[in-house]
Each structure stands twice: as C-alpha cells, then as structure tokens.
Amino acid sequence: MTVAEAPFLAALLAGLGAQARAVADALPGLDDGETERDGRTCLDGGSAAVFGVGAPGGRVLDLQVRPDPVSTLNVQRWHGVTAAKGETTRRWERRLYLGHNAEAFTHAESIVDDRFAPLHARVGPFGRIYSVTEDPVLGPEIGWQFDRDVRVRDIVDPALWRLATPLLDDLHGFAVSRTAGPWSLAARFGPSGVRVSLGTSRWAYSVEDQAKRRRLAHWIDSLGGDGRHAEALYQLANGYRGDTRGVRIGRAAEVEVDLEAGQVATARAYLALPRKEDR
Template sequence: MVSLLTLSTPEMNGAIEPLDLLFRAALLAGLGSRARSVITTLDTTQINHLSQRTCIDAGNPLLLSVKATQQRSLRVFRQSPTATPDSNFPRWIGTHYLPNGMTAHSITDTFFRNQTAAWEHTLAFAKSADRLAQFHHYHAILGLKGRIFQTSYESNSSDSHWVTWQLDRATSPAEAIAACQCAASLDAIQLLQDLFGRSILPRSGPWSLSCNLDASDPHLKLGTTLWARFPEASRKHQRMAAIVGQMGGDSRFGEALYKLLDSARFNHSTRIGRAVEVELCGDRAIDLEFYLSVPTL
C-alpha cells in the first residue's frame, strides 16, 4: 500500500516536474499500475502557461480537484491543445480517474468579454441537450445579475449540463441563490466561512453561480476564487481537510494531495488552493469541490 505520508513529504521547492507531480498524485489516489498511463495521456509540450487567464487558473494549464463527499480519486483538468472553433473560448478537459478502473470525462468552455458569442454558443449548447426552456428560465433570472461565463457537461452522462453566470459586484450570492428558488445560501456561506476562517461580506466576490439544466428542482453550484487570496499556510489545507472530513470524504487524501502540490512551489506568491464550488440542492449544501493548481516550471 502506498503511504500518503511518504508521497507527500516536501522536497526542494521547484524540484518536482509537473508530470511527476501528476504521477505521484495518481499513486496517492490509489490508481496503482494505472498511474503511469495517466501521465502518458499528457504531452509535456502542452504544459505551458495560458495566453488567456482567469482568476481560477491564473494562467496555469493544469488543475486538480478534491470533492468533499468522495473517497480518494484523481480529478484532472487541463486546457485542451485544440481550441474550440472560436479561439476566445478556451476549452478545459476534465478526467476523473477512479481506483476501480472507471473514468469519467467533462468538457468546460469558458467565455471572456464577447457576450454575443457566449450567448450564441450557450444557446446552441442548451439546444443540443434539449434544455432550451431551462436555459431561458435561468438566464431570465441571472442574465441581469451577471454574464454567461461557462458551459460544462459530462461526455458520458445525459443529465449533467451546467451553465455558469459570473455575478456582478452589485449582486450578493444569497440574492442570486434565492432568486433561483433555492434556500441553501446560509449553509453555503457557513461552509465557506469555515474554509476561509473569517466572515464573508455580502459582496466580497468574485462569485459565480452554476445551474444544472437537467434537474427538475434547483441544483446549483456557488463558486468563488476568494480562496486564492489566502497565502499558503498549514491552516489553509487543514481547514479544507476538516470540511472534507465533515462532509464524509477522505480528509487524509485531500490534505496529502494539497501538501504534495505545495511541496513543489518554486514561487512563494504561487497559490495552490485556487477556487471552490459549493453544490446546493434544496435547503442545504450537498458537496464542495476544491480546485488546486499544479505548479509548472
């Protein structure tokens, strides 16, 4: 059995190559002999800083994530070397490697300032999923409170089509969540305050709100990159691990993965913990996803 402590032991900062980090992360996730195949799917020439950056990736083309309710597994997000037909839409490919040998894939397109193109792309996205009515419903609510930011779907699932709006500075997350007929904002804010170790001002964004077009009842994700503003210190990953444990996930794996990535930081200003999404359904938070940056050379 691979020791979590052995693999997460810090080495000289900057001494671990990105693909080696990914290999070690795969071992931590319990992939065993499949760990090597994970990195062979990534060409080292693809590990370059992005020409277009967002506050989520900060120009980093490789991210990992930890979900609070799940046991250890490897979730990898990389920018596709093949852009979408419109080069203004960077495409992120997500792959979820499970220890039982199964994999799941997601595709996320991110939009910048061209909202006309974003509208046309999202309209086609919703139409192809036969979810036009649901998209129009949520856009009528959130279109005046922000802008279309992302579309995302799982390629091997027919019920996981998401559209994300980036909220404007005048809109609080509680206001946007309530407008979507969801009563879980207090639960979400409390979890984020536990993660940050301090209270959150109503409009201390940036915030995003994702809506599942396939759900019969409101199924949302509240996202923020406020986490990236906190410097890397032990309390940052300890708070994340505590929430993972609280939600029923593998807290030891989550903290070990974070510490592995942190051990490879070659720049003290680099942030490993970049963004977090709180998944909401009904009147409670049902999951969180923590996005971690893989240091690149």
C-alpha cells in the first residue's frame, strides 16, 4: 500500500462504498514516495496522514492529511474530512503550531468569539496553544498542550478529569493519569456551547504489539463503537504488515465530556501512517 492509496482504502473501510473514491479524491494529493514530513508533533510523529477512530457510533471516515512541508512560521497545515454512509461529508482545516508560537494565539483569537479569552486565561499560562481548527459546521476548536511539569488535574475542570481519565487509563492498560502525560486540552466553541476534551499523546510511547491493538478495539467496543473497524484501520496504517517492531502507529487519544450533563460524550484515538524510514 502506498500513502496515496490510504484515503481511498480508509473510505472503503468506513463503508462509504461508491462514495469512497469521490471523498478521497477531494483531499489534497499525497506523494506516493513519501509518508513523512518535517516538523513532527506528538499527534503525527512526522506522518503525512492521521486516522481517527471514535465511539460511540458506527464506522466513520475521520482522516486528516498534510500534503505540504512545514511553513517558515513553523506551522503544519492539515486538511481534514469526516464522512459516513448516508450522511453529509464534513471538511475542515487544522493548523498545528510547533513550539511557542505567537501566531497560534493570534489565529485562535481571530476565529473564536468572547468565550475564548476566559478559558485561555485559565489554561494558557500552563502551556501553549498548539492546535487551531476551523470547522464551518461544528465551530472552531482550540487545543492547548500543557507543560510537562504542570499538575493538570488542578487546572482543568474536576469533572473533566474525573470522567475522562479512567477511560484513558483503560486504553493504555495502566494508570496514565498518574504520569506527566504529555497532556492536552481541546475546546470546541460550537453554536450550542463549549465542549471540552482531555487528551494525551502518552499512547505513542506504548509498544506496538497485539495487546495495544486489542486494547484499542475493546475500548472502542466498550464505549459503543465498532472495535473491528478500529482493528482494520490499525492494519491499514501498518500496510497490512504483521511485524510492528520499531513502528509507532497509535499516537494519541482524547475523551470529550459534556460538562453540563456530567457525562462522557465521545472518545477518540488517533493512528498515524508510519514514516517511510519505519516501514
């Protein structure tokens, strides 16, 4: 499998059928000869394509690709698509900022209303804005990465930590909540309110073996998703290879909590195509 084929194959796995080719072809093209890009982040590890798999719900194509190198401003520009059979395809754009970048704050402030400032005042001093997503349907999403020496549970909403961390512990197979992460917070500023997610890229440190894949499938199943789809995406990302030594596919995970309802809304894990040197 080449990286250029990945979007189409992922669309087929999501059950898009006859729609798969059109959805995949609408994404910016990727170079068959390369799977890596400069300017790695915890989310992508240098990859040019990242799959998302979530719960609850059925099979969904959740894919973001980065066809271009990092700009002179140390910004990764990602193009995303979310599509499911019989539903309207949603397209969005995301920028990942490398290091402390003043442009990240300027960008976030320019696309979010007055709900942004209070949240940034609360969490901004303890990390940096690393992600800014523009989504015309769901609304903008801003992501903060916390500094490693920060006690995150003392900064985020107590209900977010209480509800999200047990699920992240389950995915990792140990108490990741007792580690320094890395941890991140994302806020979706939608028309009906603000939704927050707690995430960690500590999952990328876990050895890529059968146990890691099975934990993901069980995690997705237990939360009302399609565990078999998660396993199939894992195999796709690995090029249907059995040996995963030295490869990092499972990169990060996040749990979104509806704070008003006091319950988990969604959980999502991210899988990256291994870099060329790892394949």
